[in-house]
Amino acid sequence: EDQVTQSPEALRLQEGESSSLNCSYTVSGLRGLFWYRQDPGKGPEFLFTLYSAGEEKEKERLKATLTKKESFLHITAPKPEDSATYLCAVQDPYNNNDMRFGAGTRLTVKP
């Protein structure tokens, strides 16, 4: 069965301390890899879609990259408002394009 694994489970950073979150996946024929942000008590909020190895996308302090087996979400000079759970999902083209989510990385940025 296809797997999506995110690491670390939790990450605590000081404001301004850059770092990366990892999402590794095993899926045949990747159609798309998605990053979402989820705040407590809210639904996931769409951030990025990546389609092919080598692709990169940026939004403010976030940059997502994709290789053949994993994706990274780089956070540059984070601020406390970046604290949230970041979810990765892959679209399975052999199963009705269902989204398979990882368990997420819970990011805390301390001022």
Next chain:
Amino acid sequence: EAGVAQSPRYKIIEKRQSVAFWCNPISGHATLYWYQQILGQGPKLLIQFQNNGVVDDSQLPKDRFSAERLKGVDSTLKIQPAKLEDSAVYLCASSLVAGSGTVTYEQYFGPGTRLTVT
């Protein structure tokens, strides 16, 4: 543009009772999804509708869960009877259309309904 609406936001019931959740997707979005998110885990797909037809319900526990999407717009998800392990957040999402070929469409989520079964 209005987002995905869900109600109620919170529900507490006793085991063996029934409960229903409602979702109104973004206007014009043909595809609607229901997910179950247990605390500390990522969302798990329960059912996917394309307009008012079911595309995938392979992970829906059909002995107790049911869902419908009348007229291809609003949708309801029902649990009857509820079990303790059904305690979770139930998320509704919508997208323009399910991905086909090499094109995919991101999903937009509602705020969810937090269900507690005691």
